[in-house]
Amino acid sequence: MAAIGLGVLCARTADAQQRPLTIEDPEVIGAGRVLVEAGVESGQNARYFLSGLEGDRVAMPVGVSVGLGNVAELQLDAGYTWFGIDSRTDAPLAYRVPADATRTSDVIDLTVATKIHVCGEGTHRPAFAVRFATRLPNASNESGLGLDTTDFSFSILGGKTFGPWRLTGNAGLGILSNPLVATIQDDAFVGGVALARALTKQWDVVGEVTTQKVWFADAGRRGAARRGEDCRPLSPRPRAIRRRIARRLHRALARFWPDRRRDYRGPGLQTLSGR
Numbered sequence: 618m619a620a621i622g623l624g625v626l627c628a629r630t631a632d633a634q635q636r637p638l639t640i641e642d643p644e645v646i647g648a649g650r651v652l653v654e655a656g657v658e659s660g661q662n663a664r665y666f667l668s669g670l671e672g673d674r675v676a677m678p679v680g681v682s683v684g685l686g687n688v689a690e691l692q693l694d695a696g697y698t699w700f701g702i703d704s705r706t707d708a709p710l711a712y713r714v715p716a717d718a719t720r721t722s723d724v725i726d727l728t729v730a731t732k733i734h735v736c737g738e739g740t741h742r743p744a745f746a747v748r749f750a751t752r753l754p755n756a757s758n759e760s761g762l763g764l765d766t767t768d769f770s771f772s773i774l775g776g777k778t779f780g781p782w783r784l785t786g787n788a789g790l791g792i793l794s795n796p797l798v799a800t801i802q803d804d805a806f807v808g809g810v811a812l813a814r815a816l817t818k819q820w821d822v823v824g825e826v827t828t829q830k831v832w833f834a835d836a837g838r839r840g841a842a843r844r845g846e847d848c849r850p851l852s853p854r855p856r857a858i859r860r861r862i863a864r865r866l867h868r869a870l871a872r873f874w875p876d877r878r879r880d881y882r883g884p885g886l887q888t889l890s891g892r
Contacts (some may be wrong), residue, residue: 639809639825639827640785640786640787640809640810640811640825640827641732641746641748641772641774641785641787642774642776642785643732643734643735643743643744643745643746643774643775643776643785644734644744644746644776645684645687645688645689645690645732645734645746646682646684646690647684647687648684648685648686648687649684650683650684651681651682651683651684652680652681652682652683653679653680653681654679654680654681654682655677655678655679655680656677656678657675657676657677658674658675658676658677658678659673659674659675659676660673660674661673662703663700665700665761665762666708667708667709667710667758667764667796667797668708668710668711668713668714668758668761668762669705669706669707669708669710669711669714669761670700670702670705670714670721670761670762671702671703671704671705671706672700672701672702672703672704673700673701673703674698674699674700674701675698675699675700676696676697676698676699676725677696677697677698678694678695678696678725679694679695679696680692680693680694680695681693681694687734688733688734689731689732689733689734690731690732690734691729691730691731692728692729692730692731692732692750693727693728693729693730694725694727694728694730695724695725695726695727695728695755696724696725697722697723697724697725698722698723698724698725698756698762699720699722700720700721700722700761700762701719701720702718702719702720702721702761709797710758710761710796710797713758713759713761714759714760714761721760721761721762722760722762723756723757723760723762723763724755724756725755725756726752726753726754726755726756726763726764727752727753727755728750728751728752728753729750729751729753730748730749730750730751731748731749731750732746732747732748732774733746733747733748734746735747738776738777738778743775743776743777744775744776744777745773745774745775746773746774747771747772747773747774748770748771748772748774748787748789749769749770749771750769750770750771750772751767751768751769751770752767752768752769752770753767754766754767758796764794764796765796766793766794766795766796767794768791768792768793768794769791769792770789770790770791770792770807771789771790772787772788772789772790772807772808773787773788773789774786774787775787781814781815782812782813782814782815783812783813783814783815783821784810784811784812785810785811785812785813786808786809786810786811787807787808787809787810788806788807788808789806789807789808790804790805790806790807791804791805791806791807791829792804793805793831803831804831804832805829805830805831805832806828806829806830806832807827807828807829808827808828809825809826809827809828810825810826811823811824811825811826812824812825
């Protein structure tokens with residue numbers, strides 16, 4: 618899954634400001650500062666695949682960042698979503714939404730994150746930071762807009778300035794709860810890049826490309842392009858992937874321990890046993 622964004626930033630009050638896009642800058646806002654951000658998102662023919670809803674969506678995300686010192690920042694992101702239902706399709710959680718509803722709304726899941734600045738930007742070195750984030754299950758699946766799941770992510774953030782240009786990149790791991798089976802989780806790569814061009818001291822032109830790639834998924838599930846909305850099931854491929862890993866591990870171990878064999882009876886990784 619990939620998403621592309623383009624926008625304009627004005628009134629740059631802090632170096633770490635990044636709305637309206639989702640790529641995080643490695644710089645923090647600074648000790649004693651509070652940054653409040655808000656925006657409006659809209660889309661036509663938006664689809665929520667787990668609830669089977671399709672229609673027009675309007676959302677107002679809100680974010681608050683608090684500087685915890687010169688190297689740390691606390692972030693709280695939430696908001697509210699309004700959705701006009703135009704059509705419905707069969708879906709695993711379609712029964713949770715009242716059949717006669719033509720409109721629905723709900724809060725946006727609260728995301729609590731901490732960003733820690735690791736090193737500043739040098740002449741030939743980008744700035745780096747790490748970010749830990751947890752998305753809480755505030756939006757309900759009864760509204761058709763939520764998943765009732767908790768996700769965790771860890772990301773490495775990098776950024777480098779080249780004259781009027783600012784290049785920022787994020788890469789990390791997301792641990793995603795499965796909304797259908799409580800005992801299953803999906804492990805995904807999350808990341809992207811953003812490019813900003815300073816026009817004046819108050820205005821930037823910015824664009825980004827973000828992606829989320831599920832590595833291991835025991836049941837199909839795709840997270841949202843932004844903040845957990847729009848869940849679209851992926852085709853499950855864990856058995857084929859794990860079988861390939863098992864075969865390669867077996868061949869590698871056989872070179873070093875020829876007197877041991879691989880006891881493989883399923884898609885998981887089994888223990889080694891002697892002949």
